[in-house]
Structure formats: structure tokens, C-alpha cells
Amino acid sequence: MKTAEQRLNEALQYCVTQGLKLTTLRQTILTILYEQANPLSAYDILRILKLTHPKAEAMTVYRILNFLEQNHLIHRITSCNTYAACDMLMHEHHAQLLLCERCGYAEEIEIKQLESAVQTTLKQYHFKASAKPTEIFGICEGCQATAN
Ligand SMILES: [Zn+2]
Ligand SMILES: [Zn+2]
Incomplete structure (x- = not known):
């Protein structure tokens, strides 16, 4: 870190x-x-x-x-x-964020395949996405460990 x-x-x-x-x-x-x-x-x-x-x-x-x-x-x-x-200042990217619904933890990640799949599919729909981050909601590792 x-x-x-x-x-x-x-x-x-x-x-x-x-x-x-x-x-x-x-x-x-x-x-x-x-x-x-x-x-x-x-x-x-x-x-x-x-x-x-x-x-x-x-x-x-x-x-x-x-x-x-x-x-x-x-x-x-x-x-x-x-x-x-931003955690990836030094290279151009479309932000993808993991967001924990329990504790509010956030982490910036990069799934390159996701980005290229989205771009390819959007072309078929003639849709131009804005620069807003892709938000992936769920439960973080720490919260999963304390869940039960
Ligand atoms: Zn970023
Ligand atoms: Zn959490």
C-alpha cells in the first residue's frame, strides 16, 4: 500500500x-x-x-x-x-470500482477484458458511454470473513 x-x-x-x-x-x-x-x-x-x-x-x-x-x-x-x-494515474483507463455494500470499502481495479467487451458491444448499439466509472457492488473480503 x-x-x-x-x-x-x-x-x-x-x-x-x-x-x-x-x-x-x-x-x-x-x-x-x-x-x-x-x-x-x-x-x-x-x-x-x-x-x-x-x-x-x-x-x-x-x-x-x-x-x-x-x-x-x-x-x-x-x-x-x-x-x-484515482489509483491508476499514470495510464489512461476507464475506472472500474469494487464497492462494498456493508462497510463502504472501495477499490479501483482494471479488468481489461471487461472494458474491451463493453466497447465492442456498445459499438453494435451505436451507444457512446460517458466517462463515469463502472461500479461493481458487493461484499468485500473483510466483510465476508465477519459475515457469519
Ligand atoms: Zn482511476
Ligand atoms: Zn466491506
Whole structure:
């Protein structure tokens, strides 16, 4: 597991290659996401941000989350209205997320065969999918172990 600091360093490198500016507040919000195992809502992020930035406002958080999402640094989990930091910054991908229905755990995975099967099939339907992540819901390993 990479530390939040290592992930932030990767993000900074990624931003250099993409010509993006990662302001201090953008870095702070990214770090908040890197430090949490589970995806967070904008409200959760604001609550954590307020511990160090008492004057932070919801609008600012939304604006920054929007920027981070547009630039693929984070993924928005549509069904839960939460955000997860991207784990595969260095290569282009369509995000696929495993989401635990019990504990909220999320993990970004890459099933290349799934992506190519989806793309091939979508062509037959003349359907152009948006960039929203593919969400796979279920029960994580940890929760399965404690289920019975
Ligand atoms: Zn990703
Ligand atoms: Zn779980």
C-alpha cells in the first residue's frame, strides 16, 4: 500500500506531465482522499477540511472536486455521490470500482477484458458511454470473513 505522501507525489508528477496546476488547497483535498480507505462525500471532505481550514466553504470544495474529477485525479461514484482518489494515474483507463455494500470499502481495479467487451458491444448499439466509472457492488473480503 502506498502512503498518502507517495500518492500525492505521484499526483504532482502527473500534473506536471499534464500541465495542470495543483494548488495547495487542491493538494490538501487530494490528501484527505488519500488518507481515507473509503470514498468520501463532498460534505465529509468539507468537515475534515474545516479542522485545518475553519473558513473553508462548500462551494470551494465542490469547485476543487470538479477540477480533480475533470482531470482524472479522482473518480466520482455516481450511485453513492462520493469521491475516490484515482489509483491508476499514470495510464489512461476507464475506472472500474469494487464497492462494498456493508462497510463502504472501495477499490479501483482494471479488468481489461471487461472494458474491451463493453466497447465492442456498445459499438453494435451505436451507444457512446460517458466517462463515469463502472461500479461493481458487493461484499468485500473483510466483510465476508465477519459475515457469519
Ligand atoms: Zn482511476
Ligand atoms: Zn466491506
